[in-house]
Ligand code: HEM
């Protein structure tokens with residue numbers, strides 16, 4: 001393998017490769033997919049920290065019944081901004097970071113198809129994020145409407161709501177441009193011989209995710225635009241007094257919202273599909289079925305949205321349709337889980353940190369999928385909707401699913417990106433702390449939800465106190481554990497030991513087999529030949 | 532076609548898809564309204580009416596209506612002799628009473644049930660027996676009883692006899 005690892009781009013390393021700028025201007029003007037990937041990853045970490053701080057504040061308030069720290073309005077603003085920042089600021093950008101770093105290398109392309117557009121897609125994000133954070137300082141504060149931004153509550157918020165709407169517009173623009181870039185790169189820029197069905201699964205999941213983004217981000221933009229014109233320009237899309245209908249907002253939002261949950265999940269599936277085979281030292285089981293399952297999930301995700309709305313008063317036939325369609329999604333999801341497990345079956349497994357996170361993903365995501373099936377059942381959901389059970393469900397899929405996949409990927413590719421090895425012992429400690437504290441926070445929330453504790457409420461009945469205390473303590477622990485993660489990454493970059501050319505012997509995609517470690521600044525300027 | 536041209540063409544196509552989906556979001560508005568109108572499912576436009584969800588339609592209980600007077604110059608009878616009801620269902624029946632004396636009379640009705648222990652499952656919401664009734668000379672009056680049979684009514688009971696007896700309230704010759 002080392003024989004092929006080389007050369008393309010190697011020579012460029014010594015000179016002028018940062019576009020002639022240095023310092024901050026290098027980052028502002030860069031069009032290099034690796035630089036941009038790095039910026040996405042750090043941006044995501046900053047947002048993850050801000051969102052995480054808000055989560056800790058929420059759990060502080062919920063440590064005891066009654067109001068201790070914040071008034072209810074501010075509490076609602078915290079939950080809203082926590083949700084928006086984590087979804088749009090942390091999870092989505094982290095996977096765009098992976099896409100930028102990896103897709104060109106994995107398909108043997110020199111860079112993304114539209115390199116300057118790529119720079120622009122990234123630099124929209126800090127503006128959007130500032131708008132979100134600034135909304136706290138507007139008269140009336142940030143919107144306290146929940147990340148779903150339901151009408152008619154949105155009509156009653158202060159200027160912070162408009163800031164948030166503009167932030168969503170900008171974030172959406174960034175996602176759409178980024179997605180078009182990814183689709184074009186994958187469809188047009190593959191090295192000779194790299195057929196679609198030879199691509200690493202990570203590229204496949206991103207291709208499908210990018211299509212989902214192009215299809216649904218504009219719908220969200222439409223929904224918030226209608227909210228904006230309802231607020232300021234006298235339209236009545238969602239205002240019943242003027243002939244509109246607030247339930248219509250929910251339909252439009254969730255038409256975006258359910259595909260969005262797969263936008264969050266699919267790239268994570270892709271990362272896991274790279275990590276598990278590498279540490280099982282076996283090729284991915286059922287590659288083709290993985291591709292079809294991912295496509296099936298994406299297509300089905302367009303016809304299940306109203307499972308978030310069982311209680312709005314839709315006819316029973318509607319409820320049944322959405323219930324059956326939702327449970328149907330469990331089939332392709334099951335295909336994927338079984339394929340991962342089968343990949344591990346009789347493999348020569350080792351459990352370095354990336355693999356630990358992948359296994360954590362496998363267990364916890366499957367649990368989240370199961371509670372999703374529970375919620376998909378109409379009679380059950382009517383009881384559980386808007387309780388902590390839902391909160392537990394979506395954190396199992398988003399934190400233990402998407403975020404664990406991101407951690408797995410970061411530990412997996414960190415040697416490739418930096419040329420240095422992270423501290424394996426600390427990595428494992430980070431995994432176990434995260435795993436234990438995660439379950440401490442969210443497992444007990446199932447019990448709270450089943451007992452009827454509503455979500456998005458700063459105060460609660462005395463009988464819920466014990467589980468809430470456990471959950472809050474878990475949250476403080478999980479927050480601290482992420483400081484360890486920051487330390488691990490920084491000390492790896494600063495003074496990690498040099499990484500081996502192929503740190504993971506089972507890794508077999510082009511970035512490992514055809515490029516040196518660390519990956520050179522320019523790679524594959526002459527395309528590799530893929531057999 | 533050069534790679535760059537191919538890329539641009541794909542960009543344009545995908546951008547058109549994105550713009551079209553933005554329009555699609557707005558197109559959902561009339562689509563939704565038409566769909567709701569066609570299927571008649573828009574609950575926002577429908578006046579709210581309360582629906583009793585506690586009715587046990589699997590059971591029917593026959594209520595037999597009976598009437599007696601005790602030394603009272605009144606003709607007193609139910610308008611129907613019996614009604615069939617589902618437990619949990621709100622039902623109203625009417626009795627008619629005629630004062631045949633040429634002077635006002637005040638009476639008080641007292642209910643009783645057969646079997647007697649059905650009483651605790653027979654919930655009267657409105658009844659002429661709650662108050663004393665004064666009828667002018669020769670007056671004819673219709674008086675309602677509104678009741679619910681508790682769904683917890685033991686399965687063994689399939690009919691309940693509701694019987695009223697009117698007593699004269701002495702000394703109150705209708706002057707009250
Ligand atoms: C087997 C797969 C899944 C099923 C059957 C499922 C089902 C459901 C259902 C029925 C709800 C609505 C609960 C309610 O509001 O009462 C829900 C909520 C939610 N799900 Fe899932 N889900 C699945 C996977 C996912 C994934 C992969 C994600 C994200 C990565 C996700 C994220 C969410 C979120 C964020 C909510 C809460 C939305 C809110 O009301 O704020 N779900 N899920």
Ligand SMILES: [Cu+2]
Nearest residue numbers: 258261305308
């Ligand atoms: Cu959904």
